[in-house]
Amino acid sequence: MRVFVSAEDSGSVKDISLPFGLNTSIQQDVQPTVETFATAGRLSYVQQMIVIKLKDGKDYVCIARRGGTIQLYESEPPYALVSEWKDNSTQKDDAYIRLEFFANKLSSCTTTGKLVMRDVESASAPGPEFRTMLMGDTPGRVRDISISAYRVHPREPNIIAFGGKERELEINVIKNLRRRQVARESSLTSTDSETTKDERESEWELAQLPGMTSPVLSRRMLWRSKNVKDDELNLRVPVWISDIRFLDADRSSEQAFDFRVVISTRFGQIRVYETKISGRPIVNIDASDHPIVSLAPCRNEHDIVFCDTHGVTSKVNIISGKKSGHFKGSTGSVLCLESYLLGSDDEDSSESGKEPVPLLATGGLDKYIHMYNLETRELIGKVYVGAKVPALYIMDASPTVGNEPAEENGIEPKTEDESDEAAADICRKRAKTSRSDRGSGSERVHFEKRNEDRINDEDDDEDDEDEEADGIWDKMEEQFDDSNAVEAEVKDEDEDEDEDEDEDEDEDDSETVATEPRERTRTNNANRGSLRRGPKRRRQRS
Structure with missing residues (x-):
């Protein structure tokens, strides 16, 4: 397994490679391989991080730092800095909430509603960039409203969804991002199943609209949600969206106006919306007593994984509203949650002869990253990072020669009893050494x-x-x-x-x-x- 982790204390990124079954909290003979790069200090720590693949076929680590800087690094040593963009954020409390990349278009969103979309076809020569403010049409005082969730549709990059504190869920279409005419004609003669991921990404282009003199993103609202009904005391229910996920992406499109969206709130609810049915949620689940931080999808579209501020990570069925189980191990607030699923668009791993395991990774205030089997909820990896983990990304989950389970590598992980005996041996050796310090012979x-x-x-x-x-x-x-x-x-x-x-x-x-x-x-x-x-x-x- 290979994971990229951001360390808040040093403002760096760590490339961690670990075998299955590794737990650094228990003394073992095997230790993970850690490479640190992109160190910039605590005042410029990494808030968001993703891994993107450009047309040259290479993977790059894209990070968004505090202070309004986005950087692009190579994913392999020596981790050279390739590109850098500065959004010139003047507000101290402004932070990046999401980085999205699809069809060679990199988009970033902040808590103040600043949305920037860039054309990144080449790492050495990036294309133009377009900007807009998502809270420009918000009535009332802007200081009481903030954007805390942003997501791009996994099939159509011109469809975005966002929401936040006292801001209802909203789905917009970006007019600047359109399909190419040649690609549109070819798509009429072929079905969606026949088109590959690269072909779908090459269909889109980001261009300036006719009559526009400045590079501004033009958007149009497709749908907006409505708040739930008042509570039993006839009081208004507050709104604070923390994360957004698109479900059943294959059936949704701009023309059909058919979207299924699941959101989480800072008040512990998970809600499911059907845009064709109603503006209010069709499912409202009280999943936690504490604020929910993030959501992660599962192989089964009816299941969703969430984490809250009190170290609870659980799987919930959005149809029945019941919890399927807990992912145990975290002792502090979980700040980031990431799942790794092998889909039809991913590369086939038949060369190794083993199917990659669906993974779930968490990181937070306890300074550990936890790796779980997404289906069995088994803890298969635990690594001490030494700093708070605000962001992480799973790079690889395929069982390779260097990343096989400990038993297959001929290494038996030590149990807690064996580790206690080893610790006692160390104490005896130290006591013997201290006695020998008085003199010898x-x-x-x-x-x-x-x-x-x-x-x-x-x-x-x-x-x-x-x-x-x-x-x-x-x-x-x-x-x-x-x-x-x-x-x-x-x-x-x-x-x-x-x-x-x-x-x-x-x-x-x-x-x-x-x-x-x-x-x-x-x-x-x-x-x-x-x-x-x-x-x-x-x-x-x-």
Whole structure:
């Protein structure tokens, strides 16, 4: 698989080639091939991106940058810059909402309604360009209205559809883009199935209308939608279209006035319009509780894929209104959505002997691109880009020799358990390395032995201090015992002498003499207790 991804932080484009089954969030032996080019900085990041093929048969990457610059790069190394156009956008909040290329006509549209269509038959010598404003006929204040969705019909490039904030869906025809007279006569003799894509693209020419002095696009409105009926509170339902897709393109034409269009809104609805039936939607689905960002078609015309601002990507059946399943993996708001379908106009891949897988790619604020199988909703690729992804384009989905599944390449992708074991091995190696940083060989042994000796010396010093304290306490205890014995003898002698004296006269003196030894004994015992507790506390602290 090969995908072009824009990085908002660096303003560059990355060419990423990855095999099936690659997931960079899990440690693996295989890594994607990434080539970075067209770096211009964050202030000029890529807002829209497509890949176009010119008459020389080469593919070119066309990007629209913030600030009003459109560039054309080669799709192969060294990714040389071929052409550059500047739309001279003066408004800071003006941004590109869409790039379209069909029949060698490159058209770009901005949020202020500036539509520019260029004739790009050759990369070295681009043709004339024509401009118009899609909001020139908008009543009311223009600052409250903006264009947020634009799409060119996949079969007839002169049919465009656009809508936005407080701007209903509108289908116009570009008068400057007309079929050539020779091609029109030849088309009458051949059916549409017999004409190839190159023949259909060569039928159209972009020219100035007679009587026009300036290169201005002249358009005519074919159909405009009507807002849905008021809600249950009789309040007007706001309008904000976020994306537009044409369905059943083979049956629609300007003469038949028969178009089937599906749109998404910033209020979580998906609506289907039949221009021949009514101006109001025939199907109105409440698909999400959050603003829907983009739509992507599926092989089955009754299914459509949408993504919203809360990382939800789901498939919805527009007939029944039920969700067919979710595409899991995104953890942030999805900013871009792109599907790759193998149609009748695409090149046949029978040379490889394998049918290309219908893919769905998403990118957003989580700085990852996710690749899914559009039919089974299986995650077949996940690559960390390192920056927000505002735009992407799937270049190739054919299983080639370099882009086969990991099992076919002889590489078994590691599971999460195996990746955890590998991470544990890395941690053990790092710990071993940090221990070896102290020294190697005899130096490390000497260092460890010196630490052990230092710890043992500290323990011995503490033991000596404890023994010394115990010895001092024992000596003090002996001294207190001797003093108590002397005091007892003195007490006995005093009592004998007091017996000979008159009891009435010397009663107070005898009580005083008897009391003093007791008080001294209590004081000595208290001192002994304090000295006894001192060494114990010291042992606890040590």
